Amino acid sequence: MNKQVHVFSVDTSAFYNEEEMKIHRRQKRNYKFRSTLKEIKNKKSNDELLLNKVNCYIKYTNRRIKKSKELLYTLFRSNKTIRSLRPSEVDSNNLKNIVSVFDSTLTRVLQIKENSLFRDIIIVQTYFFDVLEDIIVNGFLYNNEKYVCFTASAGQIRTKKTVFIKESVFHRYQCTLMCGLTIDRINELGGVNINKYLAYLALCNSATEQWLDFDINKSIVVDDMTTTLKTTVDFISDKTYKIERKTMDVPIEHTDGCGMILPRKSKKAMMIRLPWVKGLLVPFPFDKFLREKNKQQGYSKYGIIKDIYGKEHDVLKEEIEVIFTKSQFKMWKYYNSWSEYIDKYLIHNCQAGKCNEEDATIGNAKLNYQMLQTLTDITDQELEIISSETIQDIHNIGTDKNTMLKTLGVTSYNRNKNNFQKALEVYPELLNDTYSKETIKQVKKSLIKHAKAGKIDVNGKYTFISPDLYAFCEYLFLGIDQPKGLLKNTEVFCDLFENAIDLDCLRSPHLYREHAVRKNTKNKEMKRWFVTKSLYTSIHDPISKILMFDNDGDKALVCCDKTLVNAAKRNMQGIYPLYYEMAKAGAELINSKSIFNGLNAAYTGGNIGIISNDITKIWNSDNIDLNVIKILCMENNFTIDYAKTLYKPERPEQIKKIILNHTKTKAPKFFMYAKDKDENKVEVSNKSVMNRLSNLVPNPRISFRNAGLGKFNYNLLLSDPTRPVLIDDNVIDTYTKLDKNKKFMFSNDGATKSNDDLFHYSLIRESIFSSSKKNKKEIVDILIEYLYNNKKSNFKTTLWSSFGDIIVENLLRNLNKMGTCKRCGIDYAITKQRQIYCDDCFRIVRKEKERDKKRNQRSKNCPRET
Structure with a gap:
C-alpha cells in the first residue's frame, strides 16, 4: 500500500477554448481584485470615506463578475465542437496539476510503473457543469487521442471529480476491468442504476495490493x-415527517x-x-x-x-x-x-x-465531538476523567520522552512510520535537536486544538464489525431460518477487551444518540469460532439499526472506559433506533448522456455537511429537540442515497419552520477549533458538553529542561562520522532554492496533498542529486552538516522528506543496527533480537517452514503401506 503512481488532475477550465479562456483570465483578475478590496475593508474599518469608496468598487467588481459569468455560460452552451485538453495543463513542469494515487487493480492492469507519471488517465474536477457535460457526452481530445468518461468513486463524487481514460486504452483492457461484461450486455438486460454502475466500476481504482x-x-x-x-423503533414517515414509536417486524x-x-x-x-x-x-x-x-x-x-x-x-x-x-x-x-x-x-x-487488512496491533483510538456532544447530561467531573489522558499528554509533551515519541507517531501500532519517525524510534536522542523541538511545539499546538474540538484519547479501539458467523453457518448449512447463533441479544464478542464488561459501541458519522452499550461475552466455545479481533454482533440485536452499519468493512469504535460507558447508559434511556423506508434505485440504459445525468445528480444532490452541522447546532444549543434531530438524521441518509435513488423527501412547511427555528443560529463556539471558524461566526460559549470540554483543555507553556533526552550527536546521521564534511555551496544553494519554492510545487487539492508530497519531494531529491557530480551519500552529508551544524536550522522537513531513507540507513549503521540478510545478501535494519533475515525473506522462510511442518504432519498421520 506504499506504492504510488502519478497522474494529472485538472479542472474544467483546462478545456476552455481561446475565447472562453480570455474571459476566465478576466474573471480571475476580478476575483483577486475583490479579495484585495475586502482585505482593505477589514483593515481600515474606521476610515468611513475609504470604506465608501471600497464598497463602491466591490459593487462594481461584483457586477463585472456577474456579467462575465453570464457571457461564459453563453459561450459554453454555444459550443458545438469536441473540446481539447490544453497541453500546458498536463506538462510535466506543471507540478500543481500532478497528484499521486496508490497502487490499484487499475494501475496494475494498465501496467503503470511505480512512481511514473502517467497520462492515459486524467482526473477532472468540476466547476462548470456545461463543460463537464461536453466532455462526458462527446469525450475530449489530447495529443490526437480521444478520452472518455471512465468512472467516479464515492469519494470522488464528494469532491466532484471524474476519472477519464484514453479510449483506446479502455477498449484494450475493458474485458479485464469489467470481467467480460460489456455495456451492450448490460443494456440488453435492462440497464443498471448509473451511479451504482460507476461506483462498482470504480472498485478497480481502489488502493489495494x-x-x-x-x-x-x-x-x-x-x-x-x-x-x-x-x-421497538421510532418510525419516521418520509412523506408527512410524522414520528411514531411502535413495535414492528424489522428485516x-x-x-x-x-x-x-x-x-x-x-x-x-x-x-x-x-x-x-x-x-x-x-x-x-x-x-x-x-x-x-x-x-x-x-x-x-x-x-x-x-x-x-x-x-x-x-x-x-x-x-x-x-x-x-x-x-x-x-x-x-x-x-x-x-x-x-x-x-x-x-x-x-x-x-x-x-x-484494509486487520492490524496486528491495534492502538487506542480517539473520540470525536459527534460522539461526545450527545451525552448531554455528562458532568464536568466525568469530562475531566474522560479527557485526563489527553490533558496529561499536553502537560507532559515537553518533559516526558515517551509522550513526545507517542505524539510524534512513534508507536508500536503505527505500521507506516515515515523516515523521521523511524530515526526517532532507534535514536530517541534526536528529540534534543531544534527541529524535533520545533515539531513538538507544532504538535502540541495541534494537540490542544484537537482536544478542544473533541479529539481526545480514550480506552477504546477501532475494529471491523462482523455478524455472528456461527449463526450464518446454521442458516446456510443447516437450513435454520431463525438460527440461534452464539450471541444473545445485547451481547457482543470482542477479543480486544476483557470478558463480562460493558462496552460502548460507536460508529461515525454519529448524528443521533447512537451509543450501543453491550455486554462483552467470551467463552471457550466462542473463542473456537470467532478468531479475529472484530466486533461480533448478535443476530437477535437491533444494533445495526442503532449504529446504521453494514458489514462490508465498516469499523466500530469500541470503548471500555467506565466513565464513558456509564454516561452512555444514562443517556440511552428511552432511546430507540430510527427507522424509515428508503427509496429503491431504478435502472436505465448506459450511454454518455445517462452517465452525465447520473453524475450531475450526484454532484448537485445536496450537502450532508450542512445537515450534520445543523444537528451539531441543536446538540450544542440550550433548547435540544430530539424530534428535530431525528428528522434531520432521516434527511441526511436520504441525501447520501440521492445519487443512487434520485429521491429526497420534501419538508412540509410547518416542519421547515420548526427546523429553521433551531438551526438559524451561528455555529457553536467550539467550531473555532473543530472547523476553524472565526470568532465572529460562532455563538457565545454556553454550557453544552463540547463548550465545557473546550474550557477544560489547558494551554501550558512548553519547556524541554526536565525532559532528560540525552545528548544528541548529529554525526551519527552522516555516512561516516569520522570523516570531515566539506560544504559545497552549489548543493546548498540548490537545496535552499527548492526548499523556499516547494509551496509552488504542491497541488492545490487538499484532499490529495498528503499523497502528492512523496512525489514532489522525490523531484526535489532528484534535482539536488543532479546538481552536483558528488555521489548521493556525499550530497546528503553536506546537507546534514549544513543544516545540523552550520545553520542549526529549526526547519528540516525537506531534508527528512527527501533524503530520510539515506539518513536512517546511516543512523542504523552507525548504531550497529544494520545486518546482511542470510538469504538474499541485502542490507536490512535489525528490528528484532537474533534477526538474520530481512523482512521479505523472513516471510518467505516462515511460509516454507510452515509448509514443511504441515507436510511432515501429514506424513505422520498417513498409514504406511504394508
Missing part, C-alpha cells in the same frame, strides 16, 4: 442471511457486505476488491463447522448448498476456501452463473485485490 494466493475456483457465492426482528440483512474465508487462507479480516465484487471477508472455519455437525449425525448430511444461481456445491468435496455473499457480488444478475463469472475472470486475467 494484489491478492496473489486467491484461487477463484475454490470460491462460491451464496444468498445473504436475512431475518426479521421484532423490535435485517446480517451479512450485508460480509463473506467468509477459511482461517488457513487468512488469519485476519480484510476488505477485498474483484471486478464487481467488494466487501469484507472474515476468517471463519466453516469446514470445521461442517465436519463437526456431520460427526454428530454419524454421516455426511451437511455441506451441500446452492449458490445464488441454484447450482449445488459440495463445500468440503470442492475444497471451498471463500464464501462470498450475494450482497458482495454487485453485478450478479448480468451473469448466467458463477461458473460463467469464473471463466471470464480466468480468460481475461482479472485480478483480486485486498485492502
Whole structure:
C-alpha cells in the first residue's frame, strides 16, 4: 500500500477554448481584485470615506463578475465542437496539476510503473457543469487521442471529480476491468442504476495490493442471511415527517457486505476488491463447522448448498476456501452463473485485490465531538476523567520522552512510520535537536486544538464489525431460518477487551444518540469460532439499526472506559433506533448522456455537511429537540442515497419552520477549533458538553529542561562520522532554492496533498542529486552538516522528506543496527533480537517452514503401506 503512481488532475477550465479562456483570465483578475478590496475593508474599518469608496468598487467588481459569468455560460452552451485538453495543463513542469494515487487493480492492469507519471488517465474536477457535460457526452481530445468518461468513486463524487481514460486504452483492457461484461450486455438486460454502475466500476481504482494466493475456483457465492426482528423503533414517515414509536417486524440483512474465508487462507479480516465484487471477508472455519455437525449425525448430511444461481456445491468435496455473499457480488444478475463469472475472470486475467487488512496491533483510538456532544447530561467531573489522558499528554509533551515519541507517531501500532519517525524510534536522542523541538511545539499546538474540538484519547479501539458467523453457518448449512447463533441479544464478542464488561459501541458519522452499550461475552466455545479481533454482533440485536452499519468493512469504535460507558447508559434511556423506508434505485440504459445525468445528480444532490452541522447546532444549543434531530438524521441518509435513488423527501412547511427555528443560529463556539471558524461566526460559549470540554483543555507553556533526552550527536546521521564534511555551496544553494519554492510545487487539492508530497519531494531529491557530480551519500552529508551544524536550522522537513531513507540507513549503521540478510545478501535494519533475515525473506522462510511442518504432519498421520 506504499506504492504510488502519478497522474494529472485538472479542472474544467483546462478545456476552455481561446475565447472562453480570455474571459476566465478576466474573471480571475476580478476575483483577486475583490479579495484585495475586502482585505482593505477589514483593515481600515474606521476610515468611513475609504470604506465608501471600497464598497463602491466591490459593487462594481461584483457586477463585472456577474456579467462575465453570464457571457461564459453563453459561450459554453454555444459550443458545438469536441473540446481539447490544453497541453500546458498536463506538462510535466506543471507540478500543481500532478497528484499521486496508490497502487490499484487499475494501475496494475494498465501496467503503470511505480512512481511514473502517467497520462492515459486524467482526473477532472468540476466547476462548470456545461463543460463537464461536453466532455462526458462527446469525450475530449489530447495529443490526437480521444478520452472518455471512465468512472467516479464515492469519494470522488464528494469532491466532484471524474476519472477519464484514453479510449483506446479502455477498449484494450475493458474485458479485464469489467470481467467480460460489456455495456451492450448490460443494456440488453435492462440497464443498471448509473451511479451504482460507476461506483462498482470504480472498485478497480481502489488502493489495494494484489491478492496473489486467491484461487477463484475454490470460491462460491451464496444468498445473504436475512431475518426479521421484532423490535421497538421510532418510525419516521418520509412523506408527512410524522414520528411514531411502535413495535414492528424489522428485516435485517446480517451479512450485508460480509463473506467468509477459511482461517488457513487468512488469519485476519480484510476488505477485498474483484471486478464487481467488494466487501469484507472474515476468517471463519466453516469446514470445521461442517465436519463437526456431520460427526454428530454419524454421516455426511451437511455441506451441500446452492449458490445464488441454484447450482449445488459440495463445500468440503470442492475444497471451498471463500464464501462470498450475494450482497458482495454487485453485478450478479448480468451473469448466467458463477461458473460463467469464473471463466471470464480466468480468460481475461482479472485480478483480486485486498485492502484494509486487520492490524496486528491495534492502538487506542480517539473520540470525536459527534460522539461526545450527545451525552448531554455528562458532568464536568466525568469530562475531566474522560479527557485526563489527553490533558496529561499536553502537560507532559515537553518533559516526558515517551509522550513526545507517542505524539510524534512513534508507536508500536503505527505500521507506516515515515523516515523521521523511524530515526526517532532507534535514536530517541534526536528529540534534543531544534527541529524535533520545533515539531513538538507544532504538535502540541495541534494537540490542544484537537482536544478542544473533541479529539481526545480514550480506552477504546477501532475494529471491523462482523455478524455472528456461527449463526450464518446454521442458516446456510443447516437450513435454520431463525438460527440461534452464539450471541444473545445485547451481547457482543470482542477479543480486544476483557470478558463480562460493558462496552460502548460507536460508529461515525454519529448524528443521533447512537451509543450501543453491550455486554462483552467470551467463552471457550466462542473463542473456537470467532478468531479475529472484530466486533461480533448478535443476530437477535437491533444494533445495526442503532449504529446504521453494514458489514462490508465498516469499523466500530469500541470503548471500555467506565466513565464513558456509564454516561452512555444514562443517556440511552428511552432511546430507540430510527427507522424509515428508503427509496429503491431504478435502472436505465448506459450511454454518455445517462452517465452525465447520473453524475450531475450526484454532484448537485445536496450537502450532508450542512445537515450534520445543523444537528451539531441543536446538540450544542440550550433548547435540544430530539424530534428535530431525528428528522434531520432521516434527511441526511436520504441525501447520501440521492445519487443512487434520485429521491429526497420534501419538508412540509410547518416542519421547515420548526427546523429553521433551531438551526438559524451561528455555529457553536467550539467550531473555532473543530472547523476553524472565526470568532465572529460562532455563538457565545454556553454550557453544552463540547463548550465545557473546550474550557477544560489547558494551554501550558512548553519547556524541554526536565525532559532528560540525552545528548544528541548529529554525526551519527552522516555516512561516516569520522570523516570531515566539506560544504559545497552549489548543493546548498540548490537545496535552499527548492526548499523556499516547494509551496509552488504542491497541488492545490487538499484532499490529495498528503499523497502528492512523496512525489514532489522525490523531484526535489532528484534535482539536488543532479546538481552536483558528488555521489548521493556525499550530497546528503553536506546537507546534514549544513543544516545540523552550520545553520542549526529549526526547519528540516525537506531534508527528512527527501533524503530520510539515506539518513536512517546511516543512523542504523552507525548504531550497529544494520545486518546482511542470510538469504538474499541485502542490507536490512535489525528490528528484532537474533534477526538474520530481512523482512521479505523472513516471510518467505516462515511460509516454507510452515509448509514443511504441515507436510511432515501429514506424513505422520498417513498409514504406511504394508
